[in-house]
Amino acid sequence: MIQKSRFAPSPTGYLHLGNARTALFAWLAARHDGGHFLLRIEDTDRERSPQQYEDALLEDLRWLGLDWDEGPDCGGDFGPYRQMERLGIYGELYQRLLDAHLAYPCYCTPEMLAAEREAQRAAGRAPRYSGRCRELDAAARAELEALGRQPSLRFRVASTGRLRVDDLIWGEREYSLEDLGDFVIRRSDGSPAFFFANAVDDALMGVDLVLRGEDHLSNTPRQILILQALGMKAPTYGHLPLLLGSDGQPLSKRHGAASLRDLRAEGFLPEAVRNYLARLGHHYGEADGRLLTDEELRREFRLDAIGRAPAHFDLAQLEHWQAQAVQSSTTEQLAQWLAPVLDESLSPAERLAFVELIRPNIRFPAQARDWLQRFVRDPEPDEEALDVLRETPEAFWMVAAATFEAENGDWKDWVTALQEASGRRGRALFQPLRAALTGRLHGPELAGWCRLLGAERCRQRLSQAGRRARVAV
Numbered sequence: 001m002i003q004k005s006r007f008a009p010s011p012t013g014y015l016h017l018g019n020a021r022t023a024l025f026a027w028l029a030a031r032h033d034g035g036h037f038l039l040r041i042e043d044t045d046r047e048r049s050p051q052q053y054e055d056a057l058l059e060d061l062r063w064l065g066l067d068w069d070e071g072p073d074c075g076g077d078f079g080p081y082r083q084m085e086r087l088g089i090y091g092e093l094y095q096r097l098l099d100a101h102l103a104y105p106c107y108c109t110p111e112m113l114a115a116e117r118e119a120q121r122a123a124g125r126a127p128r129y130s131g132r133c134r135e136l137d138a139a140a141r142a143e144l145e146a147l148g149r150q151p152s153l154r155f156r157v158a159s160t161g162r163l164r165v166d167d168l169i170w171g172e173r174e175y176s177l178e179d180l181g182d183f184v185i186r187r188s189d190g191s192p193a194f195f196f197a198n199a200v201d202d203a204l205m206g207v208d209l210v211l212r213g214e215d216h217l218s219n220t221p222r223q224i225l226i227l228q229a230l231g232m233k234a235p236t237y238g239h240l241p242l243l244l245g246s247d248g249q250p251l252s253k254r255h256g257a258a259s260l261r262d263l264r265a266e267g268f269l270p271e272a273v274r275n276y277l278a279r280l281g282h283h284y285g286e287a288d289g290r291l292l293t294d295e296e297l298r299r300e301f302r303l304d305a306i307g308r309a310p311a312h313f314d315l316a317q318l319e320h321w322q323a324q325a326v327q328s329s330t331t332e333q334l335a336q337w338l339a340p341v342l343d344e345s346l347s348p349a350e351r352l353a354f355v356e357l358i359r360p361n362i363r364f365p366a367q368a369r370d371w372l373q374r375f376v377r378d379p380e381p382d383e384e385a386l387d388v389l390r391e392t393p394e395a396f397w398m399v400a401a402a403t404f405e406a407e408n409g410d411w412k413d414w415v416t417a418l419q420e421a422s423g424r425r426g427r428a429l430f431q432p433l434r435a436a437l438t439g440r441l442h443g444p445e446l447a448g449w450c451r452l453l454g455a456e457r458c459r460q461r462l463s464q465a466g467r468r469a470r471v472a473v
């Protein structure tokens with residue numbers, strides 16, 4: 001049973017689908033078991049963490065349908081939930097490690113470290129910290145500080161031994177401690193390093209499941225060593241395969257991956273995005289083929305159904321779920337989603353009827369806008385429709401107008417009468433009508449379109465088609 005899982009993003013850009021998938025899985029895992037979900041902001045990269053990104057992050061997660069029991073906006077028993085507000089907590093822990101000789105100040109400059117790594121690489125060895133500052137005595141430290149060197153703090157890793165790490169997705173892995181080398185837990189500017197703040201915060205906040213991207217897999221042994229040194233309980237870790245873009249590279253904020261808010265601006269529905277993401281590397285078994293409700297996504301989510309293969313972003317799949325989401329929305333939900341593009345000229349009742357009418361023909365608001373324009377104004381026929389209109393003789397339009405009047409614009413009666421009078425049926429009958437009434441050859445159901453359009457506008461469009469035929473002759 002999962003008690004608490006979390007999402008811990010850095011507010012360094014807008015959330016992309018990779019981040020969102022990781023957040024969603026962590027949320028589904030918690031909610032599947034009725035557990036808590038927390039949101040922690042890892043803002044230790046001060047220069048890249050303006051407030052605007054934190055605000056956007058919360059808004060985007062909410063839009064996706066996630067909620068949290070603890071977080072920077074709602075507080076909680078284990079706060080604060082922004083890491084830069086937790087420096088006092090980290091300070092005490094650093095001191096404990098220093099007192100226990102499990103950490104030491106390191107005065108090496110970035111240039112010295114780079115040269116060290118280069119030499120190791122040239123000698124065919126894996127780069128790791130040489131341990132130069134490991135055994136400095138007080139006098140040596142004072143000398144370096146007198147030179148103005150600001151030390152970082154390094155965690156002391158035993159030079160022999162092995163560490164076994166169990167991962168929910170990757171199984172058990174073993175690491176040689178010697179290969180890890182001593183690593184930085186506080187940067188020379190005083191800010192906490194990711195390894196440290198991330199690990200201790202999970203433990204202090206009572207997180208028992210950490211689901212995160214595979215990019216953090218190699219961080220886990222270091223984080224477990226820190227927790228062991230502090231006598232803290234390590235959570236269960238699971239590293240999700242990364243979501244890759246069309247270039248085969250992992251989506252990343254730094255590389256400007258399409259953001260959740262871009263998709264939202266295009267009109268993607270959160271249900272569609274949720275259904276798409278929830279299936280990236282996770283199987284829902286028999287229910288895989290249909291759009292699942294929020295409740296079903298949670299109920300059917302299984303940690304052991306997460307695969308190891310990297311997932312590739314596939315727009316066609318996302319659009320497939322979008323179409324499904326549009327089909328299963330209620331009329332009111334659709335009307336609300338389309339509100340920004342629906343014209344003021346439609347009454348509230350017409351709006352509902354109109355969205356129902358165009359539902360099978362739209363996946364995005366831009367398509368609804370196009371149908372609305374074809375509805376409220378005389379539609380400009382597209383190429384295909386124009387061809388059909390050019391090929392249809394004026395006589396047909398005269399009969400169409402006459403039968404329309406005779407049958408009082410009643411769709412069924414009109415079509416029957418027109419069939420008889422013109423000798424046309426099927427496509428030969430409906431294509432010109434569709435072209436005249438909508439300006440396209442494919443689209444919403446014509447009977448409903450005509451009913452909503454009203455007799456007067458139908459009449460105008462038929463006579464406009466007749467005029468066009470006359471000019472074409």
Ligand SMILES: Nc1ncnc2c1ncn2[C@@H]1O[C@H](COP(=O)(O)OP(=O)(O)OP(=O)(O)O)[C@@H](O)[C@H]1O
Nearest residue numbers: 009010012018019212213242243250251252253254
């Ligand atoms: N392409 C991806 N696919 C799946 N998960 C990802 C991907 N990129 C990042 N994540 C995960 O999203 C979570 C939040 O990560 P973070 O905020 O550091 O984002 P990021 O995209 O890696 O940002 P940056 O580009 O600034 O490093 C982490 O668990 C991380 O592993």
